Amino acid sequence: MSHKQTRLPSLFILIFISILMTGCSSSQPEVEKTDISVRLKWLHQTQFAGIYVAEREGYYAEENLNVSLDIVDFAQQLAHEKVVAGENMFGIGTPDELILARQQGYPVRAIAVIYRLNPLVYTAPGDSGISTPQDLIGHSIGLGPGQGTWLYAAMMGRLGIDRSQIEEIETTTYDIYECWSLADACVDYATNGPVRVRFDGGTVNIIWPSDYGINFYADVLFTTDEFIAQNPDVVARFVRATLRGWNKAVEDPELGTEHTLSFDAELNYEAQLAALNASIPLIDTGQVSLGYMEPEIWQEMMDVMVEQGILSAPFDVTTVYTNEFVGE
């Protein structure tokens, strides 16, 4: 090449390399990941789809979190015990659990709500004619121990319906058909029995407590005050990634189900997907963004618990939750 040509390419290479240098400097440095562990409320299922999505889609990784998920410890099913004990940093629990725990001195705090609408419902076969609580008068209802029962009591109380006119049968089964064989109506999870019935081609009437003034949150994310105080940004990152995962799961239930199955391959895809689809309206009500907890609802929940005698005495319910990590 002529001597005149050599200047041009070398000049260009020089210029270009300098540009390249500046451009390359924007690559991110390696950041240390924080290890956190989450105690799930139950076994792996699409109930926790958002978390699986957040893990598999790398949202936790993007927040530099190394998340490990623990399923329920049947020896100690109360997640808050685990969290307070320090075994897990985060847990999934119900607001009434947390209120009670708080009252007992556990420094637990809810940081985001997942299930805005409680899936706990009262079901009756579609042809039973029972579609309102009033319809229950003169019929029987199968109730299990725990939340289903005192929610029922609260609902009936709100409505002013005489419970004595309804036969309350104690049931322990979660099989809806089995329950229906025992009573006219049964307590169930909207994501469970009704899904199955519809799957089988049947019809089911559902009585939603939320239609009758009983608006309880279901799954909430919680951690301890201590953890919040010491690692507020870890909490923020965790909440952000989890909510992002839940948003994704709500948008794309198939993906949520896939990722759920990646944690437990023996689950039934169809069933899990159906359950998730049924859950989505309870999670995303369209009213507020995911995670935000309405103070009125917390207050209402505490009031109901006090009213029903679950809680001995009211206290400042704002100590049980915080919206600082969910924005708005």
Add this chain to the structure above:
Amino acid sequence: MSETSSPVVLPPQSTGRTWSERSRFMQQFSLVLLVLMGLSFLSLIPIYLELRSGPVLLDMGITLLAVSGLLVAHLVARQQRLMESGYAVLFVALLMVAGVFVEQGNLLLSAPPILIGVLLTIITIWPNQWGRWLLVILFYSLLLLATQQVTLSFSYNLAQAESFNIRNGVVVVGGLSVALLAFARSLQRGSIRARLIISYISLALLPVILVGLAISLVNVQRAQTQIFGQLDAIASQKETELLTWVDQLQRTLAISLTARDTDIVEQLLQTPTGENAEASVAQIEQSLQNVIVQTELFEEIFILDLQGRIVISTDAAQVDKIQINQLYFREGVNAPYFQPPLFTPSLGTVSMVVSQPLYDSQQNKIGVIAGRVNLEQLTQIASRLTGMGERSELYFIGLNNGLITRPRLAESDGTLFIRSEGAVAAISRRERGQGLYENYRGVQVVGVYKWLPDLQMALLAEQEVDEAFATIRTGVLTSVIAVVVAAFLALMVALYMARTIATPVVQLADAAKVVAGGNLAERVELERDDEIGLLASAFNSMTGQLQMLIGGLEERVAEQTRDLTLAAEVGQRIATERNLDSLLTAAAQLIKDRFDLYHAQIYLTNPTEQLLILRASTGEAGRELLRRGHRLTVGPGSINGAAAANRQPVIVSDTQQDLNFRPNPLLPQTRSELAIPLLVGERVVGVLDLQSEYPNALSETNLSAFQTLAGQLAVAIENASLFTEVENARTILEEQSRRLTRTSWDSYLDAITRQERFVASYQVDSSTTPDESAPQVAVPMQVANEPIGFIKLVGKSADELSEDQLALVQGVANQVAQQVENLRLFAQTEQYRFQAEQAVRRLTREGWEAYHASTGDAAAGYIYTQDQVLPLSTAPTDNGTNGTYIHPLTLRGEPIGAFHLPSTHTPDDSTIAIIDAIAETLIDHIENLRLSEATQTALAQTETLYTLTSQLTQSETLDNVAQIIAGLYEDSSVTLLTIESDALGQPEWLTIAASWTATPSLIDPGTRFPLAAFPISSLWIKSGGKPVLIENIETDPRVDEQTRAISQQFGIMASAYLPLRVGQSWVGLITISWQNPKMFSEGEIQLIESLSAQAAVVVNNRLLLQSTTKRANRETMINTINRRIQSATSVETALETAAREISQLLKARQTLVEINPMTQPGS
């Protein structure tokens, strides 16, 4: 590259760029592409680092392959393999198209460079093949278009990478820089045509492009503003519409119950289970239903009590539900509230609720009246778009990023969650704004987004970018078209201007090249009015003049060459002639004929070189001149004479203009003449005379040719003369030789055998005597054609012998003659040798005797005793007696000395042998020494002589001469006398001319003596001019008494008399005298003899000079006197002058001049 490079086959060239020019272009072009491709490759690296996907690697691989392809193209182009280089570049272009497939880049960016590159390549490798160009461009264009249609799975969207911009920037900057550089270079270094075209195009394009760009940019800006403004307006309008609608809903609710209905409701709320409760409920329900039907705004209207319980509802299933925790109740119990879309599980739908407090007639709050709104209405509001294009839509999004209204341009089942940039900005950040982003359908849109706080919803109005900027696109397209058209027009104009300006310039340049290459007939055909036309006509005229000039020169050169060739030819012809006369005649004729002359003749000089004798002359006139024996004198009197005298050619170019020309009546037509002297060395042997009837036909121009001829002629003449001489000499020699042979034989016969003849005979029968009468054949035996004898065959006659037999006898005779001659020569040689030997011996003896004599008192010999060598004073006298062994020393048979060995007995043979050997060596050596001495002496003498001679010849006066001679001998006196001879040439008077004496001379120079005063003169007169040397005046018998007495008187003991003779006349005498007796050696004698000869000449010259000078002076004087006398104007004056002058001259006291006719001289 291949090891065997095939020879470059150049295609036939038409006009345009040469093969090497195009190869060089490909070289540079491929290099530039190489650099750009390299940059492109490098810029892919950050993209790979960002995306880390396989297709990027593939892209890099393709780019790398392209780089190598371009490298190949470059290297191959350097080897002048143009076609291979072009194909390589085309292959690289294919690779680039593949790259576009992989990159899914913007076709607008990637297509032009590829197409331009391909175009440049094919223009270079297939010049003027329009069809091929079209086909190839079409091919590549189709391929490029296909990249847009076909999406490979193994591809990636380059634009996704953030580093994409770097790449773009680098490549664009690189490309632009290259283009600029090429542009600048071509402006600087391209041909005129290229520069003109580029200048024109850029002049035309630059403003158009700039203006177009500016306008486009402005337009784009305005259009964007306009679009956003439009969208914003629509959004605002929709917002207002929505708010109005909500307002309407509220108002409808407000008036849905009449006052009476309200009363009923009040009552129902107080006592829900009162009488007529059912009927009242039904009635209210009916009213509400009517409102629904009439207004078509609500799906359901219901009334809640202050505890949140649905008391009345147009949807019976909702009655008795408790909605105390619902926002629409909690808020609506205080003020009119619009609840954003809410999913109600029991209803299984998303719905909005409008609620407001219900007041009784006393404005007491009794409950909440709410209406559930059909979302469809919202969709209708959203979709009632006016003033927006087909590809635009407006929609509402809830807090969960879920689409509330049904999308216009997309099919969806289920909720669509929108997380586009606008949605995120509106929902998450509660912002309002606008931007260009990708919407939920993945399409680039211009969007306006607004957060509606009252409704807890976001409003998004979007228009697809393609549609939005359609007008801009049109505008830009228009600009581009304008630019292209402008470029095209500019190109046309440029081409035209290039043609009118550059083409003629190129024409001129080509013509100049042709002329410079040697073809002077080249002319440029350009008829123009401008400066180029001027240039062209000037060029033509210059070339024409050059042509004439050179043509003329060439003509002259041709003429001269022809002349020279002719001269050479003539020279060759005449050189072969041996006979002088025939040579001259032939030469003259040849010259006249070949050079087309009127007349030619050759003169030769006579031996004294004073006359020119005509020896050859052409034609009738020539014959006549020869018959007359025409001759000229060497000198200025004639042209030829002058030529011979001056040794220079004489040219008369035009006889009529030459005043000195004297025409020869026999040659009346002569108009120009050339006379060339024929020179051999410095000698003039003749003159060549050439005459032409045309003036200026013979001139300086053809002189050189004729001079060559003259030279050859002179040489030929000389050769012929020499040849003749040689011939003569040879003949004489031959004659001599024959005579010699004859004489030799005669003497031989005489000398050896005293017989007149030899005879040897052989006869078959020896008994009989030779019969004289029998027939006989005599065959002569000859030596050098001189018969010395014969072979006689007796008994045979000549005709009885055959040719062969005669030849045989002749051969034998020759052989015998030869052998006899050889024998004779040998015998003669022997005789000569003997005589020579004798002579040498005599010389040796004489030499030694002389040597011995000259050494004088040198030792006669040497005696050796046991301890020393002593010289002998006298020669030993004993002759072999007393036991002395005498061994003579002989040289060539002559005794020159002897060893004397005193001993008691005769030495034995071996001793003698030893002595012999020693003697031989001694003799040889002393002979050598003697000869060497003699040589040296002779050499010294010669040197002396030489020195003397040169001194003599340089001597200016006679005194000098005497001085020089005196210088020979230290103590000598030299006298130089001049001799005046009598009428018989015998010396009569002696005058002392010069002397150089050691002692003051007693005799004055100029003294004149008669010869009788020197009786010694008889000696040197008798000697005939040889010097007379008297070694001892006392004892030399030749000296007469008188002389002896004088010599004694002057103290002279030895003297030499050197007579100086020149020819037969006596010039003078040199006497040299010494105070002591002197011995003259042989060498000295010779020296003196030579000296006298030299001195004679010198003195003679001096005397002549003196006399000549005297005479000249006298003449001058006489002339002066004559002149003076002649200047006298009267007789008296003349006489006076004469008397005065003569008296002054002769220094006479008185001079008388008399005019008397009667007076006799002498009285």
